Amino acid sequence: MTRKLASITSLVLAATTALAITSLNQGPCNAALSSLEPPKATDEEKTVERHLQILERKWNEHDLDGVMRHYADDYVNNDGLDKKSVLELTKDLWKNYPDAKSTSKMGKIRIEGKFATVDSHDTATGFTAKELPAIGGKGELSSVSEGQLFLKKVGDDWKIIGDRIDYERVRVAFGMARNLKASFTAPEQVKAGQEFSAKLLVQVPPELLAVGSITSEPLQYPQITHTEVWRQIDDESQTIERVIRANNSNHNELLMATIGITGTNDNERMKLKGLTYITRRLNVVPSNSPVIKPSSKASEADSKKAPVLTPDTHDETLE
Numbered sequence: 121m122t123r124k125l126a127s128i129t130s131l132v133l134a135a136t137t138a139l140a141i142t143s144l145n146q147g148p149c150n151a152a153l154s155s156l157e158p159p160k161a162t163d164e165e166k167t168v169e170r171h172l173q174i175l176e177r178k179w180n181e182h183d184l185d186g187v188m189r190h191y192a193d194d195y196v197n198n199d200g201l202d203k204k205s206v207l208e209l210t211k212d213l214w215k216n217y218p219d220a221k222s223t224s225k226m227g228k229i230r231i232e233g234k235f236a237t238v239d240s241h242d243t244a245t246g247f248t249a250k251e252l253p254a255i256g257g258k259g260e261l262s263s264v265s266e267g268q269l270f271l272k273k274v275g276d277d278w279k280i281i282g283d284r285i286d287y288e289r290v291r292v293a294f295g296m297a298r299n300l301k302a303s304f305t306a307p308e309q310v311k312a313g314q315e316f317s318a319k320l321l322v323q324v325p326p327e328l329l330a331v332g333s334i335t336s337e338p339l340q341y342p343q344i345t346h347t348e349v350w351r352q353i354d355d356e357s358q359t360i361e362r363v364i365r366a367n368n369s370n371h372n373e374l375l376m377a378t379i380g381i382t383g384t385n386d387n388e389r390m391k392l393k394g395l396t397y398i399t400r401r402l403n404v405v406p407s408n409s410p411v412i413k414p415s416s417k418a419s420e421a422d423s424k425k426a427p428v429l430t431p432d433t434h435d436e437t438l439e
Contacts, residue, residue, distance in 0.1 A: 165229045168236050168271060171278045172226060180221050182214050192272060192279035198403075199285075199372050205341045217261050220246035234273040241266050248292070254392045255295035263290040265401075288401040296328070297381055297394030304377040309403040310366045319361045320377040320398075322353055329389060332379045334362040336402070338371035348378060366404050373402040 171190070178186035188207055195203040213220060227239030241264075248259040265288040271278045287308055293300070306318040324330045333348040353360055360377075367373065381394040 162231065164231050164236075168229055168231065168238065168278055169226060171271075172224065172238065172240075172269070175280075176222060176224050179210075182218075182220075184210060184214075190280055192274070192281045195279075195281055197283045197285070199339045201341055209341060216249055217246035218249050220244060220261065236271040236273070236278065238269040238271065239267075240269055252294045252395065255395060257295055259292045259294045259395075260298050261290070261292050263288070265289075285401060286403070288399075290399045291396065293394070293396035295392075295394035297379060297396035300324075300379065300381065300394060300396060302377075302379060302396065302398065304375070304398040304400060306375050306400060306402060308401070309405060311405050312366055312370070312407045313368045315363055315365050316402075317361060317363050318375055318377075319359060320353075320379070321359050322379055324353060324355070324358055324381070327384060328381045328393070329384050330358075330379055330381045332360045332377060334360060334364075335376050335378075336364050336373050337376075338367055338369065339374050339401070340371055343374075350380070353379075366402070368407070370404075370406050372404050375400050375402055 175187065175190045178190075184207070187210065188203070191203050191206065193203060195206070197206075201209070222242060222244045225241040227241065229239075230237045243265075244261065244263045246261040248261070251258050265285055267283060267285040267287070269280055270282040270284075272281045273279075289304075301323040303321045304318070305321075307316050310316050318334050318336070320332055320334060322330050322332065330353040331350045332353050333350050335348055337344050351360055364375075377398045379394075379396045379398075380392055382389050382392055
C-alpha cells in the first residue's frame with residue numbers, strides 16, 4: 121500500500137537513534153519512542169470505515185449528490201484537482217461507463233485528533249456506453265489503484281479533504297483485444313525533467329498483426345488531447361519502447377499504450393479486429409531550486425539578493 125519516505129536527514133537521525141536505543145535500552149528512551157506512535161485503535165476508526173463504506177455504496181449507485189457530500193469544499197488531491205473537478209470527472213465516467221462499479225479494500229486507518237489517514241486498494245469494472253463501430257461490441261473497463269485518503273472531522277461527520285494515488289493502471293479493451301496478453305511497464309515515480317523508458321510487450325497470436333503507440337501527457341482537467349504515432353509491433357521482440365522526458369511543470373503524468381490488431385493478409389490489414397488502451401500513472405517529483413550561496417565577503421544586503429536558479433518549465437518528450 122502507500123508508503124512515505126522520510127528525508128535523508130531524518131533517516132540518518134532515525135538510524136542513529138535506533139543504535140542508541142539498542143545499546144541503552146532504558147525505560148525513558150522506550151517511553152519517548154512509543155509516544156511517537158499513532159494512537160491505538162478506537163471506535164472512531166469504525167466510524168471512518170462506515171463513512172467510506174457508505175461512500176462506496178453511493179458511488180456504485182451513481183448517486184452524485186450522495187458521493188459529493190463526502191468531500192470537503194476545500195478538497196484537493198495530489199494531482200491538484202479540486203472538488204469541482206472530481207464532480208465533473210465522476211459525471212464523465214458514469215456517462216461513458218453507465219454500469220461502472222467500484223470495490224475498495226481499506227488497509228490501515230490512522231487517526232490523530234480530528235484528522236484521519238486511510239490506506240486504500242481500489243478496483244473498478246464496467247463496459248462502455250457505446251460500441252466501437254469499426255469493431256462492434258462494447259469496451260471492457262478494468263482498473264486498479266492504491267493510495268491514501270485524508271479526512272477531517274467536521275462536527276459529527278468525516279469529510280475527505282484530499283487523497284494521494286501512488287499506483288494506478290486502467291485498461292479498456294474492444295473486440296479480440298479483450299483476450300490479448302499485454303504488459304505496459306514504466307517507473308512509478310521520477311524526478312521532474314528526468315528521462316525514463318516506457319515499454320509495451322504484446323503477445324500477438326501468429327494469425328494477427330499488431331500496431332501500437334506510447335504517449336505521455338500531464339494529469340490535469342480538462343485533459344490535453346494527445347497525438348499518437350502508430351508503429352508496427354515487431355514480430356520477433358513483440359515490443360515497443362519509448363524514451364520520454366518527464367515534464368517540469370509540476371504535473372503528474374498519464375502514460376498510455378494503445379494497441380490495435382488486424383489480420384495478416386492484405387485484405388484483413390485494413391480491418392480493425394481489436395483495440396485496447398492501457399494507462400498507468402507516473403508521479404513526478406518537483407525538482408528543488410538550488411540557491412547560489414553568497415561568498416563570505418559579500419555584504420548582508422547582497423546575501424539577501426542571492427539569485428535562485430529555477431528549472432526550465434518547457435515540456436520535452438523524446439522519441
